[in-house]
Amino acid sequence: MVLQAIKYQRGALEILDQLKLPHTETYDTISTVQYGWDAIKEMRTRGAPAIAIVAALSLAIDLTNQGESQESAKAAQEYISSQLAYLVTSRPTAVNLADAARKLNKMVDAAAKNEDATWKSVINAYVEAAEQMLIDDVADNEAIGKHGADWIRKNTEQGKTGPVSMLTHCNTGSLATAGYGTALGVIRSLHAAGSLKHAFCTETRPYNQGSRLTAFELVHDNIPATLITDSMASALLRLKGPSERIAGIVVGADRVAANGDTANKIGTYALAITAKYHGVKFLVAAPRTTIDLETKSGKDIVIEERPGKEVTMVKGPCISDGTLNLQKVETVNIAANGIGVWNPAFDVTPAELIDGIITEVGVVEKDGNGNFDLKSIFDQDVEGKLPTVGGI
Numbered sequence: 216m217v218l219q220a221i222k223y224q225r226g227a228l229e230i231l232d233q234l235k236l237p238h239t240e241t242y243d244t245i246s247t248v249q250y251g252w253d254a255i256k257e258m259r260t261r262g263a264p265a266i267a268i269v270a271a272l273s274l275a276i277d278l279t280n281q282g283e284s285q286e287s288a289k290a291a292q293e294y295i296s297s298q299l300a301y302l303v304t305s306r307p308t309a310v311n312l313a314d315a316a317r318k319l320n321k322m323v324d325a326a327a328k329n330e331d332a333t334w335k336s337v338i339n340a341y342v343e344a345a346e347q348m349l350i351d352d353v354a355d356n357e358a359i360g361k362h363g364a365d366w367i368r369k370n371t372e373q374g375k376t377g378p379v380s381m382l383t384h385c386n387t388g389s390l391a392t393a394g395y396g397t398a399l400g401v402i403r404s405l406h407a408a409g410s411l412k413h414a415f416c417t418e419t420r421p422y423n424q425g426s427r428l429t430a431f432e433l434v435h436d437n438i439p440a441t442l443i444t445d446s447m448a449s450a451l452l453r454l455k456g457p458s459e460r461i462a463g464i465v466v467g468a469d470r471v472a473a474n475g476d477t478a479n480k481i482g483t484y485a486l487a488i489t490a491k492y493h494g495v496k497f498l499v500a501a502p503r504t505t506i507d508l509e510t511k512s513g514k515d516i517v518i519e520e521r522p523g524k525e526v527t528m529v530k531g532p533c534i535s536d537g538t539l540n541l542q543k544v545e546t547v548n549i550a551a552n553g554i555g556v557w558n559p560a561f562d563v564t565p566a567e568l569i570d571g572i573i574t575e576v577g578v579v580e581k582d583g584n585g586n587f588d589l590k591s592i593f594d595q596d597v598e599g600k601l602p603t604v605g606g607i
């Protein structure tokens with residue numbers, strides 16, 4: 216069975232409630248823009264690409280369910296624009312959602328200006344573009360996986376002489392995208408090619424994307440894997456690096472700035488520092504829709520701060536009279552009452568610590584001056600496909 220974070224057919228959208236994984240697989244119906252916004256804000260669905268897709272499809276569902284209208288094409292365009300502007304407010308750091316909104320607005324503006332445009336023709340154009348995002352994302356991830364695996368085999372000592380082990384952080388797999396994943400897609404590609412010795416994943420406190428989601432995906436796919444706590448990463452590289460043939464650390468991204476500085480799940484920066492210290496490669500895997508050329512460097516990236524209770528409270532299946540009730544989740548406090556909490560959801564890894572940025576058109580490395588040229592990859596096609604949202 217393929218793990219699906221998003222289930223969609225025209226007129227019906229469901230998202231896998233990732234707050235309940237790995238205990239239960241429950242799908243929530245998303246029938247309005249507000250339901251989509253709430254699911255993203257509460258992180259029942261998460262992951263930079265998945266956030267953009269769920270947001271765009273929640274509006275597609277909203278529009279489809281409205282049925283016929285006598286309103287004008289202009290009214291349709293204005294409604295879509297207002298709903299996309301609202302959806303973008305659900306989470307600020309990942310650029311994919313804002314990028315998708317920009318491209319979808321541009322497409323809808325053009326559709327509304329057609330001389331024979333109607334409410335229906337504009338709505339249909341939007342729905343088709345939003346649906347195309349699902350298809351594009353999986354294709355992009357499979358290409359990222361291939362490029363990343365090829366690069367690791369060619370550019371790491373371990374990869375040149377046999378199967379490699381890789382460490383990854385957070386969740387960047389099928390549960391963070393429309394399928395296959397970005398950084399976890401690279402690990403999937405290595406595994407499929409017989410080039411993976413072992414995958415290590417961090418638990419990724421406080422949401423535990425690693426222990427609850429990535430471990431779930433690795434076990435589901437029968438990929439040899441080991442879970443470590445976030446604080447174990449440096450010891451792993453020092454004590455088990457040579458014997459485990461750890462070639463590198465591969466992570467996802469929420470926003471890559473024009474100079475290559477990368478915002479990703481909190482803890483990524485620390486991993487980049489320890490990778491540099493231990494001489495293993497540090498790779499970022501992300502589709503071009505995550506690269507934001509309008510943001511010059513990491514200091515300009517807004518870092519989302521989340522509620523302190525996500526650090527001090529943990530959720531788990533309810534255990535009463537010794538029996539496990541998977542349908543009932545209890546929340547337990549694990550910190551001293553009254554303690555202050557700082558809970559940034561992301562941090563920024565400077566480009567100088569990144570060895571390569573794996574995209575669907577190839578791996579970008581720094582030039583002789585230590586700079587990433589990310590603009591050039593937007594001129595390249597992927598089998599004739601430019602970086603798009605919904606084929607736009």
Ligand SMILES: CSC[C@H]1O[C@H](OP(=O)(O)O)[C@H](O)[C@@H]1O
Nearest residue numbers: 261262263387391467468479480
């Ligand atoms: C391919 S997902 C990219 C990115 O999104 C995750 O953040 P969150 O779980 O808070 O949505 C994480 O930073 C992943 O690396």
